[in-house]
Amino acid sequence: MVCRVSSSAKGIEDLLETLVKKGLDVDAAAARAVVAGGEEILDGMLGNVPVGDAGKGDPHPGQLMRTLKRTEPVLDGNYTFVIVGMPPDAPADVARYGNAQEYGYGRGGKQYAPQSYIRKGYDEKKAAARKAMKESLIAEGMLNTS
Amino acid sequence: MTTIFELVATALDKLSPTVPYGLGTYLCDGELPDQYMAFSLIDGVPEQHADNIETHRSYRVQISIFSRSGLAVLPGVDAAMLAAGFTKGPERQLARDDETEHYGLGKDYFYLSS
Numbered sequence: 001m002v003c004r005v006s007s008s009a010k011g012i013e014d015l016l017e018t019l020v021k022k023g024l025d026v027d028a029a030a031a032r033a034v035v036a037g038g039e040e041i042l043d044g045m046l047g048n049v050p051v052g053d054a055g056k057g058d059p060h061p062g063q064l065m066r067t068l069k070r071t072e073p074v075l076d077g078n079y080t081f082v083i084v085g086m087p088p089d090a091p092a093d094v095a096r097y098g099n100a101q102e103y104g105y106g107r108g109g110k111q112y113a114p115q116s117y118i119r120k121g122y123d124e125k126k127a128a129a130r131k132a133m134k135e136s137l138i139a140e141g142m143l144n145t146s
Numbered sequence: 147m148t149t150i151f152e153l154v155a156t157a158l159d160k161l162s163p164t165v166p167y168g169l170g171t172y173l174c175d176g177e178l179p180d181q182y183m184a185f186s187l188i189d190g191v192p193e194q195h196a197d198n199i200e201t202h203r204s205y206r207v208q209i210s211i212f213s214r215s216g217l218a219v220l221p222g223v224d225a226a227m228l229a230a231g232f233t234k235g236p237e238r239q240l241a242r243d244d245e246t247e248h249y250g251l252g253k254d255y256f257y258l259s260s
Contacts, residue, residue: 099241100241103208103210103238103240103252104184104186104208104210104240104252105240105241105243105250106212106240106241106242106243106246106248106250107243107245108243108245109178109243109245109246110171111171111172111178111184111210111212111243112171113170113171113184113186114186114188114208114210114252116186116188116189116208119188119189119206119254120188120189120206123188123189123191123204123206124189124191126191
């Protein structure tokens with residue numbers, strides 16, 4: 001069960017291929033673009049993540065929020081992406097807690113509803129992420145706005 | 147206007163045999179049934195605007211199915227939701243509740259309203 005999402009340059013491969021033919025440094029531009037998109041998605045997750053309240057018995061309020069991260073861009077051939085959400089090096093208890101919050105869980109005869117922050121954060125910010133990626137490419141002269 | 151909650155409830159009401167369900171959490175007096183469900187609205191996101199008016203909104207709903215007999219045989223939620231106009235999304239197994247011995251499966255569905 002994965003508790004993270006990725007922001008990639010998928011869907012604009014044709015455009016990137018055209019840019020390659022022009023001899024532009026597409027990899028670096030794509031990396032900066034997916035970082036811009038990933039930041040938007042991370043912002044969406046941080047805006048939705050349950051924080052907890054020490055006054056109500058939460059022993060680690062804000063721990064889940066502090067754990068969520070965006071990776072540095074990864075280039076796998078022509079595929080450029082960042083991963084946003086629960087990082088691979090997250091402590092196991094935080095990862096389990098994050099999963100339980102995202103999808104809900106049952107414990108002690110009671111069922112707890114999901115408090116989604118991964119899916120909700122992504123859905124809410126996917127349009128903003130695409131816009132940020134596009135604007136990043138425009139700013140670097142990789143996209144023509146006309 | 148029909149709400150997303152009405153749409154889901156109407157779909158789940160058509161299951162045969164019936165399976166008890168709740169919004170968010172399933173609450174009951176006494177012991178939980180062998181099989182029950184709970185649904186939650188994960189998000190509702192505007193998808194399209196025209197003339198500054200929202201024209202489309204997508205909803206993501208999670209239906210969690212809990213069963214003591216495992217997850218091999220499940221109620222026909224897919225068929226009921228598809229008939230109600232939803233599309234199927236990802237699903238994942240939920241942690242087993244060791245106290246009640248229920249296994250869990252969370253299934254996402256999407257609905258595009260206009």
